Amino acid sequence: NAGVMQNPRHLVRRRGQEARLRCSPMKGHSHVYWYRQLPEEGLKFMVYLQKENIIDESGMPKERFSAEFPKEGPSILRIQQVVRGDSAAYFCASSPPQHNPENIQYFGAGTRLSVL
Amino acid sequence: AQTVTQSQPEMSVQEAETVTLSCTYDTSESDYYLFWYKQPPSRQMILVIRQEAYKQQNATENRFSVNFQKAAKSFSLKISDSQLGDAAMYFCAYRLYNNNDMRFGAGTRLTVKP
Numbered sequence: 683n684a685g686v687m688q689n690p691r692h693l694v695r696r697r698g699q700e701a702r703l704r705c706s707p708m709k710g711h712s713h714v715y716w717y718r719q720l721p722e723e724g725l726k727f728m729v730y731l732q733k734e735n736i737i738d739e740s741g742m743p744k745e746r747f748s749a750e751f752p753k754e755g756p757s758i759l760r761i762q763q764v765v766r767g768d769s770a771a772y773f774c775a776s777s778p779p780q781h782n783p784e785n786i787q788y789f790g791a792g793t794r795l796s797v798l
Numbered sequence: 799a800q801t802v803t804q805s806q807p808e809m810s811v812q813e814a815e816t817v818t819l820s821c822t823y824d825t826s827e828s829d830y831y832l833f834w835y836k837q838p839p840s841r842q843m844i845l846v847i848r849q850e851a852y853k854q855q856n857a858t859e860n861r862f863s864v865n866f867q868k869a870a871k872s873f874s875l876k877i878s879d880s881q882l883g884d885a886a887m888y889f890c891a892y893r894l895y896n897n898n899d900m901r902f903g904a905g906t907r908l909t910v911k912p
């Protein structure tokens with residue numbers, strides 16, 4: 683059973699370009715979470731999605747950031763018109779359906795975004 | 799708002815010795831989970847141990863154990879018989895029982911000296 687897969691591992695973009703980060707959850711997991719980690723800081727929650735639904739986006743910046751988790755395919759975190767302050771490691775986590783009381787989140791290895 | 803505080807930015811321990819990492823949190827809720835995650839240089843976030851707030855018994859996973867003091871809102875991690883592979887960033891995290899996002903502390907960088 684493969685773990686949470688994120689790609690690319692490293693992404694370099696110039697200011698103003700778009701960044702697309704992909705996350706494939708563990709098999710059987712229908713919940714996906716995105717976190718951002720700035721250097722020397724802990725992870726900050728961004729958004730929680732289930733298939734085709736955004737459940738909680740309270741941690742997402744209001745502009746330029748969007749996320750989706752389509753019926754088929756990976757979850758995508760999209761950052762439009764990137765700025766240097768977007769440089770960070772972006773982590774995806776997945777968990778089983780909510781009725782699992784433990785609801786442990788399993789993390790991917792992250793995507794390090796560097797904005798030049 | 800729930801916040802998680804790790805007051806030790808860096809810690810070091812001699813190989814085979816024991817080290818304790820501190821974590822405190824602030825919440826007015828009674829049902830929640832607490833976690834310790836390890837982040838080695840590979841940046842993978844690895845779950846080390848978790849604790850349900852309603853359980854009085856401290857969680858244990860092999861060489862890792864916690865000291866959960868609910869009234870004091872403290873959740874420290876003890877690593878016994880430290881190994882070189884334990885060197886990593888350690889993050890304490892909190893999640894409400896019926897909530898979706900986890901709140902992380904700023905992390906403690908653990909160095910293990912041979």
